[in-house]
Amino acid sequence: MQPLRDSSATLAAEMASLGRAARAAQAVVAESPVEQRNSALFRASTALRDGISALLEANSTDLAAARVTPAMADRLRLDESRILAMAAGLEAIAALPDPLGRVLARWSRPNGLEITRISVPLGVIGVIYEARPNVTADAGALCLKAGNATILRPGSESFRSSSAILSAIHQGLTSSGLPSTAIQMVPTRDRAAVGIMLAMDDAIDVIVPRGGKSLVARVQAEARVPVLAHLDGNCHVYVDGGADLAMAVRIAFNAKLRRTGVCGAAETLLLDRRLSADAMRAVIGPLLGAACELRGDPAIRALDARVRPAAPADWDIEYLDAILAVGVVDGVEGAIAHIARHGSHHTDAIVTENAAAAERFLAAVDSAIVLHNASTQFADGGEFGMGAEIGIATGRLHARGPVGVEQLTTFKYVVRGDGQVRP
Amino acid sequence: MQPLRDSSATLAAEMASLGRAARAAQAVVAESPVEQRNSALFRASTALRDGISALLEANSTDLAAARVTPAMADRLRLDESRILAMAAGLEAIAALPDPLGRVLARWSRPNGLEITRISVPLGVIGVIYEARPNVTADAGALCLKAGNATILRPGSESFRSSSAILSAIHQGLTSSGLPSTAIQMVPTRDRAAVGIMLAMDDAIDVIVPRGGKSLVARVQAEARVPVLAHLDGNCHVYVDGGADLAMAVRIAFNAKLRRTGVCGAAETLLLDRRLSADAMRAVIGPLLGAACELRGDPAIRALDARVRPAAPADWDIEYLDAILAVGVVDGVEGAIAHIARHGSHHTDAIVTENAAAAERFLAAVDSAIVLHNASTQFADGGEFGMGAEIGIATGRLHARGPVGVEQLTTFKYVVRGDGQVRP
Secondary structure, three states: OOOOOOOOHHHHHHHHHHHHHHHHHHHHHHOOOOHHHHHHOOOOOOHHHHHHHHHHHHHHHHHHHOOOOHHHHHHHHOOHHHHHHHHHHHHHHHHHHOOOOEEEEEEOOOOOOEEEEEEOOOOEEEEEEEEHHHHHHHHHHHHHHHOEEEEEEEEEEHHHHHHHHHHHHHHHHHHHHOOHEEEEEEEOOOOOOHHHHHHHHOOOOEEEEEEEHHHHHHHHHHHOOOOOOOOOOEEEEEEEEOOOOOHHHHHHHHHHOOOOOOOOEEEEEEEEEOHHHHHHHHHHHHHHHOOEEEEEEEHHHOOOOOEEEOOOOHOOEEEEEEEEEEEOOOOOHHHHHHHHOOOOOOOOEOOOOOOHHHHHHHHHHOEEEEEEEEHHHHHHOOOOOOOOOOOHHHHHOOEEEOOOOOHHHHEEEEEEEEOOOOO | OOOOOOOHHHHHHHHHHHHHHHHHHHHHHHHHHHHHHHHHHHHHHHHHOHHHHHHHHHHHHHHHHOOOOHHHHHOOOOOOHHHHHHHHHHHHHHHHHHHOOOOEEEEEEOOOEEEEEEEEOOOOOEEEEOOOOOHHHHHHHHHHHHHEEEEEOOOOOHHHHHHHHHHHHHHHHHHHHOHHHHEEEOOOOOHHHHHHHHOOOOOOOOOEEEHHHHHHHHOOOOOOOOHHHHHHOEEEEOOOOOOHHHHHHHHHHHHHHHOOOOOEEEEEEEEOOOOOOOHHHHHHHHHHHOEEEEEEEEHHHOOOOOEEEEHHHHOOOOOOOEEEEEEEEEEHHHHHHHHHHHHHOOOEEEEEEOOOHHHHHHHOOOOOOOEEEEOOOHOOOOOOOOOOEEEEEEOOOOOOOOOOHHHEEEEEEEEEEEOOOOO
């Protein structure tokens, strides 16, 4: 009798082989001139445009096979304009300056040693994502630009679409003389592959999860590899007593409703107790008028009958929907205390004309991004001028805020001497 | 009948309480002016000097109780000069520039938003160490200078000495108006406390292990909290065919023998096959003459009968002793390949007058520190001009190389607008 095929051992061996190939490719990509990396991105963009019909066919098969919600199907669906946007994204990343070899610092020592701190690639990056097939192109391209190798693990429902996109990227890599193993995809839908990736701390230097809260939570809980991610974007807008009221109305509305599903969308509005009832009504009125559900504390509920009562949990929820918790706080110190207790260290804004209150808020709120007189929806690598981002990080180490190509690098010290020995 | 006291639940509760206190203290320290942090360090230094006799007594009790090797006893032992050096170390850290509030980058966007990247504290730092009681002062002071709170876990054998040092530090903190909980010590020798610390990812932002390889390996294997550390310092000196021979002799000797127990000590010497037998003998002769054990490949053994045979494992060992693996490689590419296979990404040096070979080595060797014509023993925060270091990191994220006060900070983005909303 034949022994049963040990599929978990086979998967482990496949993943280990993927890891070795990534490490080898990374050494090549790390030393490749930026022209070569850019050429791969341009050629991948061309291959994507040339392969639209094959890609649409793969995507149709994915869609037909997927048992997903309408929202997930929308994320999974590709059309010509989405594919062209993906191709344009590759070219935009190619147009960014080379993030490698930058001199980050340089100084000399009294003994004549000259020390330079130089940007180098982060290494091998694992990207774990869900339905959106465009992450295959975006994440792979950002990592490549920064000299990294990438191991992609798309959601099983977008497996065929992601494979088709990867094939275009591979055309770009190989026709530019770079190894196709610089950007690899886990070759199976088996969910056990995610667990293996999270434990591959020899082969993978950092994991970037792209997806919903349950994916990020699983990655953060299980990973043996460092993770760049944010779990929650519980962003706050605080309207100070010293605010320009018209500006406060505009910013609160935009921060909540421009797009409700993005991580920089405001989830809690804090109003200074010093604001008049009319001023408070002016801020919440347009939100209510736009059918945004407000969940308020007693003081806010007293302003308008349409405000529903906020439960204690409402201060901690990232709704990602047209729902907003609204509370009254005692000035900037009250806002700082509220955010320290309920915030997620992502993005928080103060609206005020009072410079001292603004500086106090900007200094004391311990978040990756703090804003004065601007909407929290600016929490985005593109809006920061980084060109593109692989995500937003709320951890404290290495990268905080938008993670663009610069944040996908690390550094080394190069020390030049003329024979120095240490006394 | 009374239930048994659940000591593990008690310990967990104590540790959680320590964590909460650290988080609260960290918010205070983060916003304290640098003068106040420096004052605490100066006053702690004075308290250390004033408390020498009590500290020596605590240390004697530790020494009497310890069942340790002579080497460990030496690390544990304090005397007046070691205490004065510790006190001077606190003052040196006070004299460093403030690492907080530095503007790391600043740019404007076309919409008028002004974005500033500013250094802020890392948060709560856990330091796990062994016999050396001076880590209590050094690590606590570095973390405090960078606005962090610290939870210290000294080795059980130095518990009384570390407590006495901490009491001097607490005098400095409280007499300067800072909370004594800014620097806390795990209040028990129970080894289970280490396991709890490693899992306290809500309360502790980063763990720094200071000690031998078994400690670092345990921390890296178990930690749920990010770790800044190096496991191995398998440092290489490569003598290129184009080297100035006298310089190569001096650097190889210094890199191995200045101090053999430091992580920047060379453990492998690589000689270019193009060097003549006489040149090779000139390099290894002084090492053999100084009773350094050489373990060589056949080509090296052919040079001198005193060279012992190198086993395959010798290329991977961090001896931390007067032992050196010596091998012949094919030029700079051979050296790069050898280091890629056996190195620990810590510190590696090339000796050559050939500028192209030097640049190739500096670019291709993927280590935190790469040197040209200088000894690997310069791998040290003090030698880098950082004033002091809490350790050397070989991970790729956040900090690589010496970890000084700057590396104990992170950053946030401060965005200033005048009412911008996102279109």
